[in-house]
Amino acid sequence: MARTVQPNSNRRSLAPKDDVIQIRASASMKAVLTRAAALRGQKLSEFMLDCACREAEDAILNQRTFLLDAEQHERFLAMLDSPPAPSEPLQELFRRKPAWEC
Template sequence: MTSAEPHPTRAQPRKGDVIQIRASSETKALLNRAAALRGQKLSEFMLDSARRQAEETLLDQRVFLLEPDAHAQFLALLDAPAAPSDEVRQHLTRPAPWER
């Protein structure tokens, strides 16, 4: 074994799986500009953006398991307009700051 070869008992750090993607030159230029504005490499920017979008997508998934009566009650609450409070009415009826 030469000094340039890794020691057989030491594990080499894994960089991660490879994700390949094809994009138009316009899209790549757009992504490059955005990455540069954030001070990131293109791959860092893309992975960061994709991860955020994936998290948002997963968080948007909601499952409500309700009995039929509770479901009807829930839908009625969603469909019923909320009654504005006196405080909300005051805010909506007073003149805008630039009109005073």
């Protein structure tokens, strides 16, 4: 089954931070980042890391190309050809009138 990446800022903040990432920026870029970090009540490095990780997670989740070997490809096609029956909660959801039509 496919595994999704769950954004988890707690995971990032509780993990030991022993790697260093260095980056160069113009004074104006740093000023914008510093201002945004202050608005969120974060240190600049914490703000930058949170934003970078969020973007990285989005990039991973938006990946549209994936490679499968022959066996995985056959299993994938079989799953597409025989989807599971809709669960009762899903059927109930489809029976409800959409909020925008109320």
